[in-house]
Amino acid sequence: xxxxxxLSKSYGDYQAVAGVSFSAQKGEVxxxxxxxxxxxxxxxxMLATYLPPTAGAATVAGYxxxxxxxxxRRRIGYLPENPPLYGEMTVREYLKFIAEIKGVPRTEMxxxxxxxxxxxxxxxxxxxxxxxxxxxxxxxxxxxxxxxxEPEVIILDEPTSGLDPNQIIKIRQLIKSLGxxxxxxxSTHILPEVSAVCSKVVIVNRGRVVMESELSKLSRDKSLxxxxxxxxxxxxxxxxxx
Amino acid sequence: xxxxxxxxxxxxxxxxxxxxxxxxxxxxxxxxxxxxxNYLSYFARVQDMSAMIALRGGDAPNLNxxxxxxxxxxxxxxxxxxxxxxxxxTIAEEKRRGTFELLITSPVSVREIxxxxxxxxxxxLFVMLATTLLFxxxxxxxxxxxxxxxVSGFFGVxxxxxxxxxIGMAVSSFTENQVVAGVASMVTLLLxxxxxxxxxxxxxxxxxxxxxLSPLEQLQDPLRGVIALKSIAYFGSMIVLGLFLxxxxxxxxxxx
Numbered sequence: 001x002x003x004x005x006x007l008s009k010s011y012g013d014y015q016a017v018a019g020v021s022f023s024a025q026k027g028e029v030x031x032x033x034x035x036x037x038x039x040x041x042x043x044x045x046m047l048a049t050y051l052p053p054t055a056g057a058a059t060v061a062g063y064x065x066x067x068x069x070x071x072x073r074r075r076i077g078y079l080p081e082n083p084p085l086y087g088e089m090t091v092r093e094y095l096k097f098i099a100e101i102k103g104v105p106r107t108e109m110x111x112x113x114x115x116x117x118x119x120x121x122x123x124x125x126x127x128x129x130x131x132x133x134x135x136x137x138x139x140x141x142x143x144x145x146x147x148x149x150e151p152e153v154i155i156l157d158e159p160t161s162g163l164d165p166n167q168i169i170k171i172r173q174l175i176k177s178l179g180x181x182x183x184x185x186x187s188t189h190i191l192p193e194v195s196a197v198c199s200k201v202v203i204v205n206r207g208r209v210v211m212e213s214e215l216s217k218l219s220r221d222k223s224l225x226x227x228x229x230x231x232x233x234x235x236x237x238x239x240x241x242x
Numbered sequence: 243x244x245x246x247x248x249x250x251x252x253x254x255x256x257x258x259x260x261x262x263x264x265x266x267x268x269x270x271x272x273x274x275x276x277x278x279x280n281y282l283s284y285f286a287r288v289q290d291m292s293a294m295i296a297l298r299g300g301d302a303p304n305l306n307x308x309x310x311x312x313x314x315x316x317x318x319x320x321x322x323x324x325x326x327x328x329x330x331x332t333i334a335e336e337k338r339r340g341t342f343e344l345l346i347t348s349p350v351s352v353r354e355i356x357x358x359x360x361x362x363x364x365x366x367l368f369v370m371l372a373t374t375l376l377f378x379x380x381x382x383x384x385x386x387x388x389x390x391x392x393v394s395g396f397f398g399v400x401x402x403x404x405x406x407x408x409i410g411m412a413v414s415s416f417t418e419n420q421v422v423a424g425v426a427s428m429v430t431l432l433l434x435x436x437x438x439x440x441x442x443x444x445x446x447x448x449x450x451x452x453x454x455l456s457p458l459e460q461l462q463d464p465l466r467g468v469i470a471l472k473s474i475a476y477f478g479s480m481i482v483l484g485l486f487l488x489x490x491x492x493x494x495x496x497x498x
Contacts, residue, residue: 045343048347049346049347050343050346050347070349070351073347073348073349074349076347078344078347080340080343080344082340083340084339084340084341084342084343084344085339085341086252086256086339086341087339088255088256088259088260089252089255089256089259093255097248097251097252098344098348100244100245100248101245101248101249101345101348101349101350102348102349103349145344
């Protein structure tokens with residue numbers, strides 16, 4: 001469902017992403033893990049057709065992200081790092097607008113808005129202005145926006161940031177259940193999150209993939225934390241030696 | 243079409259939930275009311291004077307020329323300052339709060355975004371200009387102005403407002419900063435407004451050229467009751483140019 005092949009993005013001399021490759025199948029929740037500044041957000045923005053890559057290629061839901069961007073956009077749900085909310089709209093108005101531009105049929109609109117608010121635990125704020133929402137609610141409205149049109153591929157950039165522990169558990173359950181029928185790519189720098197919801201992990205550092213593995217195939221005697229630290233610090237050590 | 247309308251509705255909601263639209267519309271009506279009163283009292287004075295002159299033969303002052311034409315011309319000046327206030331947030335604001343990323347990654351084309359936003363501004367401008375129709379109605383109650391110049395003048399000024407809005411939007415799509423967008427469009431429109439100033443001194447075809455570019459010059463026919471193809475072509479090209487530049491700027495923004 002997501003096939004990434006040597007995807008790169010450079011800004012002048014600075015290489016934000018240097019040839020990232022990985023894949024994600026239907027029914028998988030892939031954790032995209034890496035320290036801050038590793039190029040997670042840039043990669044995700046390219047996959048969501050917001051930024052064009054400078055080199056490499058990728059297909060999302062079977063369509064090329066550059067040449068068939070319109071087809072990709074019809075099939076993805078995307079939650080950027082900062083939830084893209086219109087402060088002067090109420091949550092319900094906002095979700096209705098999103099349903100409209102994402103092509104949800106008119107007859108289903110009201111039903112979808114209600115069910116997605118239920119799923120994301122935001123029904124209690126449906127008449128509040130987005131402007132007045134707390135960080136946790138904003139994040140969940142952003143998530144609702146990404147799944148309202150039942151996309152094939154869901155791309156989430158740090159979906160649980162700003163949530164309290166209780167909400168984190170609920171949202172992780174939601175993401176996990178979404179993973180059963182969709183492909184979910186989830187960027188995060190929280191390790192336990194990966195073990196909790198993902199079936200596969202891709203670790204990136206300095207714009208490169210340093211490890212890609214099914215979570216079940218990871219060795220049992222090492223924790224994800226150790227694996228992460230090793231793969232990230234190996235890279236840094238090589239760079240330091242060079 | 244559906245997407246254009248969805249974007250337009252959302253923009254209108256923003257205009258009318260926030261105080262922007264109310265302030266701009268009220269401000270405009272208030273200013274025009276003030277000028278209407280002034281032109282009218284000036285007309286009354288001229289009429290008194292000409293009553294004396296008329297004894298010696300001469301034309302009576304014309305209500306259309308003195309009041310209506312004056313008010314419409316004043317509207318253009320006020321539009322130069324108010325239209326940027328309406329357009330400056332359209333795209334700049336979208337970029338600042340990150341919703342631009344949402345729109346671009348949705349199955350909505352850049353053209354639909356631009357047209358939807360322009361349509362919403364056009365509706366606000368229409369409402370704003372329509373409030374000033376109160377003044378001609380007063381004139382018709384108490385005097386006998388010619389109707390055709392009022393209709394064609396309104397149409398002309400509306401076209402002019404749309405042209406200004408289109409330019410303001412283009413400027414707004416080049417920046418993330420609303421204030422920059424506002425000031426830059428004000429300066430652009432003001433330059434356009436005074437562009438015929440050097441016309442007399444340059445001479446030759448350049449004179450014609452500067453005159454042609456002036457919106458005031460292009461409004462002369464509509465203000466006199468003639469809807470000329472020339473004026474429609476002029477303001478039409480201004481609108482198309484602005485929309486085209488906005489679309490290009492947004493597409494370029496994606497591919498950076």
